[in-house]
Structure formats: C-alpha cells, structure tokens
Amino acid sequence: MRLILTGNPNVGKSVVFSYLTGYTAISSNYPGTTVSILSGKGKIGGVDFDIVDIPGAYSLDGESVAEKVASKIIKEGDYDLIINIMDANNLERNLLFALELLSLKKPVIFLVNKCDIARNRGVNIDFEKLEKILKVRVIPIIATIGWGFDVLDNEIKKFYVSKKIDLCDLDIPESNIEKWKLIGDIISKVQKIEHKHPNFLEKLELITTTPKTAIPFAFIVIAFSFYLIRFIGEGLINTIFDPLFNNYYMPFIEKIMGYIKNDTLKMILFSKNHIPLEGFSIITTGLYVPFVVVLPYVFAFYLVLGFLEDIGYLPRLSVILDKFSHKIGLHGYSSIPLIMGLGCKVPGIFSLRILETNKDKIIAGSLMFLVAPCIPQTAMIISVLSKYDLAYTFIFFAYLFSVGILASFLLNKIVKGISSDLFVEVPPYHIPVLKNMFFKLKLRIFEFLKDAVPAIVGGIFFINILDILNILEKISNFFAPFFKNIFLLPPEISSIMAVGFLKKDVSITLLTPFNLGLKEILVSSFFLVTYLPCLASILILRKEIGTLTMSYVLAFNFTISLFFTFIFSSILKIFI
C-alpha cells in the first residue's frame, strides 16, 4: 500500500511522517523545511506501507518549486491514499487546499493537527460536523504528543482491508473566490472563536514582532546564540573531550608507538610529530580534530539552531531582517539559507529552494559560499585564535561580515533579474518538544560523523603523505613568493587549498601544525573561508542554478576573496 502525506507548509507533516515511519525524517517549525522529498516504510498492526512526505503547498496551482513538485505527485503519482494534514489554528486557509484535493476525487483522510494550541487560543472546532459536511473522515490530532494517532492507525487498517473509502460528493467551485465563499459557509457552521486573554507565548509573539522591541530582541537572540554555541562548544571541549583524549587515549597510543620499530610505518601512522595539532598523524590529529575540536561545536550549533527552529523564531527573524537585507539586495527570507549555511553548506543550499527568483538564489548562494563559514571551520578558527586576545576573533568575523555586505551590494548591481518580495506566513510560537528536538539533533550529528569525519581523517592522511615525501615542500616553495609577499599567506597554503576544495571544513584544521603567527592565521583563515566552497556544495548549487551561472558565481567569489585577502593583509601589516 502506498500513502502520501500532504498539507500546507508548517502543519506538522514531518512529525506525523516521523511517527508513521518510526522516526526517520527531519521536521521543523518553519515553512519550507521539506523541500526535498522524503519517503519511508511503515508498519501498523501488520499492515506494511510505503509513505511519501510531499512538500508543503498552499495550492495545487502554486508557483514555488516545492508547490509544483507537490502538485505533480498529487495529480499524477501512483498511490492508494492521501493523508492530508490541516492546522486547527487556521482552518480557513487549510480548507482551501483541502477543497482542491477533494475536487480530485481521490481517497483521502483529513487530520487536523495542533488542536491543543488552537483550544488554548480560543478556537473551538466541531469535527463531527466538519466530517458530515466534507463527507470524508476528519481526525483531530496533537502530533507532538501522539494524541489521536491510534484513531489514524485504525483508519489506515480499515482502508487496507476494505480498499474503500467514502469520496466527497460536494460541489467544489473552480475559482478561489468562490471557494472562499464556500469555506466561509463551512467555517460559520463548524468553528467558534471565543475571546481569550493572550497567553505567555502570544505576548512573546507580540513583543518579538513589534519593531520597537523586536529589533533589539533579534540582536540579543543572535548575540546570545553565538555566545551560547561558543560556551557549550568550549565547555564540552575543556571539561570532557580534551581531558578524555589526553588522559586516556594519548597515553595508550604512546605505549603502542613504543612497540612499532619500523620507521616508515611509524612515519605513516604518526607523522613527523605525533602530538595532536602539531603534526599530521592520522591516529592522533586525525581523531583529535573531528572529535575533540569540531564535534562539540557541531553539537552546540545544531542544539541552538534546532531550538530556534522548533519554537518558530526563524520566520520572524527573516521578517525583521527584511528591511535591512533588502537594502543590500537580499530577499528577507534569504537569511534562513544563510543561517543554515553556518552549520553546513549542503543543507544551506538545499534550503535555497524556498527562494523564488533566480536572482535571490544567486545572491544568497554566493554569499553563503563567501561569508558563511560552516561550523567546523568556525570552530577551528575560534580554536586557533583562542590563544590570542578575544578581540582578534571579533575582528576576524567583523571583517568577514563587512565583506559580505559589500559583496551583496555588488551582486545586487551585477546580477540581472528581480528580487522577489517577502511573502511568508509567520507561525505562532510552539514550545519545542524535546523528543523531536533531540531526534533532529541526533540525525544531524550522524550526518556530520558520516560525511565530515572520514574526509577530515583522509585529508590529514593525504597531507601527511605529501609531507613525508617532501612534495608539500616543493609545491610550497614554488608558490611561496607569490603567496607570501602579496597575501601574507604561508607557503604551504597551496596544498591546503587543494584539500580544502574537496572538503572545506578540513582546511583551517590543516593550518594548525604549521605554527603560524597571528597575522598569518587571520589572513589564511579569511582566504580559506572565502576562496572556493567545497566540491560537494558546488555540485549541489550547480543543480540549482545551472553550470554557467555557477561558474560566474565561483569566478566572482574567487576575485572578491583574493582582493579582500590582499586588503586584509595590507591592513594587518600596518597594525600588527
């Protein structure tokens, strides 16, 4: 049996999907999360089924990429039953999509989610009456706590046995305006709204959206988030990961080292220097970097991001940033992909799909490559700068941020086309459900362990081999005068660039064993963050905007990177 899950964006589809498949999908509280199509297998009381999570859509007739994909699958896909989810807080708008579905005359079950929140806000819905009017099954649920899922299970089983379900025989008008009239009729019969005093979350919504208070609040949230990420990241490193590594792992490894008599093997395994971050040993540095330096930051970043996502703050943030970001040529919603890109470029680029025009995608994609270092890079930059005054870390990121604003200005002038206008639903706040939050965190950390760790270990090993064979030295000597005189970059940078291209988060890591001075660290970090994105993200962006546009973006980025590396090194030469 094949099921599809449909509904407006942000109705809790992914939570239902997670439930039906036994927790395997990512869900968040902002429109547009499910841009790629997730599918899974489920089993309820002996009934096996395949299930596809269709991207959220407001209409079968919509313009966005996600809506077009959704519409195509719903109209032409091969499935037995549609499970359509609606949000009790906004039954009217959800009914428009529901009516469009009903007019297709396919088997469908309706779930009405978030009943708890709606009731708290004074929305009372008569589900039985709604069922009678629509003539299809309507099940109230609270997906976050699993309330109502037993009824859903039963319906799915019943449908599996009988292969039959009542089809709606309502006369559904063609035009949207006529549909709204019908919806008005239905709503007046099934929904009563009583006035309630705003609860805490509603008050918070008001404070965090009214410009006077919302703008300072947004700055506090952003600053506090970065502080919290650093606090949690450093805390984990200093109290748990570093002590574990140095007190238990290192002595053990050093003991083993003593037994290895073959010098070549020793060199390959432990490099010229086996102390982590001082040599390129695959056994020590190769594990120290991903697990001790980077993992704690990945954990901290996604913990904080997941919380902001689930509570529903990100759409508000994009509205608040819209006025400012419009001035520099960014559509307000572009801040979401950029924020995602601060974690890892790959999900960041996927989320570019929520942007509508090509111009938006090009600008946001280019900026993401240029000035949004992914969290492993950020962690390493903070780590290598941690022995100096905190002011230098600040200077580094401030410089990066300023270059981003300048680049955005430039791109807005260069890139042809129109930027789209903000048009986004601002969802009510939800209290995050810990189970969902940690499930998502777990998925993201697994993703990191699976993708990044082998690349970091491999990159370190690769450099070590180059180093042992003295190839590193030869390449470096060849390019040295160019890099050193103009850009203050260490001669070894050319080989690091090569590895960094394959996996960008590795690049800063590879700088550490070279014992650079402060100026050199700042300049090389800036260069390595901006010069080119990693191969994986390039390949994905190419799919989004095409090969030609892609090459322009890369050429633009490389030029900007070289130019501002030069400026940065010139400034630093004077002051440090």
Next chain:
Amino acid sequence: MEKNLLNAPIGKLKVKRISGGENLFKKLSVMGIYEGSVIEKKISYGSGPVIVKVGNSDIAIGRGMSAKIIVEEER
C-alpha cells in the same frame, strides 16, 4: 487618494482590488487576500514589510507587494 496596504492605518481593512498580474492575484488569493476580503493590518516595519492577519494566521508581506494591495478602511 487610494490607500494601499503600505500606507493604510493599522486596523481592519477591506481589499478593494489587487493592482498586479495574474500571478500575484493567484498567490494572494490562495492565502485569502482577494477583492472584498477583510484583513487586519497588525504591524508595519515602516518602509519594510507589513504583517497582516488573514483568517487566523499572520502573514508578512514585503514592501513592493503591499503597495499593490489597494484597500479601504473597514468600518
């Protein structure tokens, strides 16, 4: 003078017409903004976006699009 969503006062408004193409009309009507519908302007970011309440949900609408939604005050 005709008022649009951008320069209309905070409060309940009735949509008079959408001065834009078919696409804009479709996009807005899906969310419940069409000729004759009543919406509530809740928050304005000056020259930035406007937040309106349509039905039971809040929608942020950018400056350019807001200017194309012609409204009158609902009494």
